[in-house]
Amino acid sequence: MKPPVFWNHLSGxxxxxxxxxxxxxxxxxxxxxxxxxxxxxxxYNSGVPVICVGNATMGGTGKTPVVAYLLKSFRRLGIPAHGLSRGYGGTEKGPMPVQPDHIAAQVGDEPLLLARNGPVWVSAGRDDGARAMVANGAKVIIMDDGHQNPTLAKTLSLLVVDAEVGFGNGCVFPAGPLREDLDAALDRTDAIILMKPTPDYKISDHLREQLGGVIVIPAYLAPKEPAPKGPLYAFAGIGRPAKFFDSLRRAGANVVETEGYADHYKYKDEDLESLFVLAAEMDAGLITTEKDYVRLPKGYRRGVQTWPVSVVFEDELTLRRLLHPIVEAAK
Structure with a gap:
C-alpha cells in the first residue's frame, strides 16, 4: 500500500x-x-547472538542495506552469519535457505538481494528459522525486520529511522505510520540507525527530542557507481519512491520522468510494457532500484538499468563497539 499523505504531517x-x-x-x-x-x-533462545534490524513504522526506512553491511562485515571476520527474513511478498513459508534459482514471487525481494552477501533464510516463524539456521552452522543471526516480533530472543536491537519523515504524525496504524507505541519501541532499542538523505542533512529538533537518550548513529545511502548518462525514466515500488528519484537527481542524473508504485509492488506485464513505450517516446532509458529489479519478470530486465547503493555510517566506531561483544561470542 501507499502510505496516506497525512501520516507524515504533524500539523497543517x-x-x-x-x-x-x-x-x-x-x-x-x-x-x-x-x-x-x-x-x-x-x-525462543537460539543459543547464538541475534541482531535485529527493525523499524518502528510502516514502509521502508533503509533496513536492507544495513543487514547487507552486517552480513558482509561478519563474513570478512570469518564468522558464519546468516540472514533471517520472513520473506514478505513470497509464497514460501520456510524455513528454507534462499537459492540462486529462487525468484521474488517465491521468497520475496529483500531475501534475494541479501543472499548476495551471505546465506539467507526465509521463515514465517522466526523461531523455526533460527533453529534451522543454527543446525546449519549459523554462529550469528541477523534478522531483517522483526522489532515487533517476540518469538525470537534478541541480543542487539537496531532501529532504522528515516531522518526526513521520522515517526510521522506520531500515531499508531491506521491513524499514523507507527507499528506500536513509540516509547515502547524505543525502550527495546539498543541504538538508532538514523538514515539521512544526504551527509549534510540537518536533523529536526523535534526528531532529536523524540529519540531522547537512545544511542544514535547517523548514516546515509551512497551510490556504488555514478548515475547513468542520458535521459532517464525512473520508476520504483519502495516505501518512499521519491527518495530514489531525488537521489538520482542529486547525483546529476537527467531524470525526465518518474513513476512511483506501492512498496513491494508486483509488476504486471502491462505496467512494464507501458513504461517501455513511454520511455521510448521520451528517448529515455528505464532505471529502477535493485529491489525493484529482482521483482521484474526476467523477460523485461534486459532493458532496465539499476543504480545500486550501500550504507555509510558516520560513526562506524560506535556501531563496531556495539557489535564487539557479538563478535567475541561468535568466535
Missing part, C-alpha cells in the same frame, strides 16, 4: 486531523494488541 492542512482523530481508536487497539503479544510470548 495536509494533516487531516479529523481523519486522524477518527482512526486513532483503531490505532490504540492495534498498539494494545502489539503490546499484549510482546508481553505474553516467551521468546
Amino acid at each position: 492542512p495536509e494533516a487531516k486531523v479529523s481523519l486522524r482523530t477518527v482512526l486513532r481508536p483503531l490505532g490504540w487497539l492495534y498498539a494494545k494488541a502489539a503490546a499484549r503479544r510482546l508481553e505474553t510470548t516467551q521468546p
